[in-house]
Ligand SMILES: Nc1ncnc2c1ncn2[C@@H]1O[C@H](COP(=O)(O)OP(=O)(O)OP(=O)(O)O)[C@@H](O)[C@H]1O
């Protein structure tokens with residue numbers, strides 16, 4: 001059984017940045033759904049490249065069968081680890097249902113780390129990210145925020161009802177955010 005922590009929050013809230021630090025220090029493996037999709041988009045021979053790029057540019061959500069298989073394959077390829085940080089997934093109802101169907105009996109969701117951050121700060125961070133992402137532009141960001149508000153935030157609310165959400169405010173410095181995140185992991189691993 002794989003231990004899983006879902007890491008959610010608006011685009012640019014710092015999910016990737018914080019996950020990299022947790023992976024470095026706490027023996028969890030960081031799996032960014034977005035990074036896995038971008039790698040699949042680039043893979044020679046992939047039948048999904050054009051579909052993935054279209055969703056990424058439009059800030060819409062790739063069908064769960066594709067994303068969940070990439071996640072499960074990455075988990076299988078990892079050795080013996082404490083758990084997985086699943087960054088940026090599940091993003092909508094289709095993702096949640098597909099995950100439950102595909103991963104039943106294979107993964108245990110420990111908790112959901114919710115990095116909350118005001119949208120204007122998130123947008124500024126994405127526009128200054130400098131990684132050449134095809135969705136770090138004003139037009140795509142508007143759509144990504146809309147998708148987050150209407151489809152992803154309700155998933156966080158869903159987990160909240162089961163008492164699984166651990167919110168950390170991420171508009172502060174990386175070190176301040178990370179210090180609170182470590183406390184969350186310490187509490188949940190007691
Ligand atoms: N606490 C912080 N303070 C200032 N800048 C930050 C902070 N956390 C992350 N950043 C910067 O903001 C940008 C976005 O961060 P990151 O890629 O970690 O966000 P994300 O939530 O993974 O975004 P996305 O959902 O778009 O993948 C990066 O340039 C990163 O260096």
Ligand SMILES: O=c1ccn([C@@H]2O[C@H](COP(=O)(O)O)[C@@H](O)[C@H]2O)c(=O)[nH]1
Nearest residue numbers: 033034055056059060061062067088089
């Ligand atoms: O589960 C997922 C994760 C991501 N996507 C698509 O990728 C982009 C970028 O994701 P980031 O987490 O910001 O790297 C996202 O806007 C979606 O279009 C997805 O479909 N499903």
Ligand SMILES: [Mg+2]
Nearest residue numbers: 015016032034
């Ligand atoms: Mg990211």
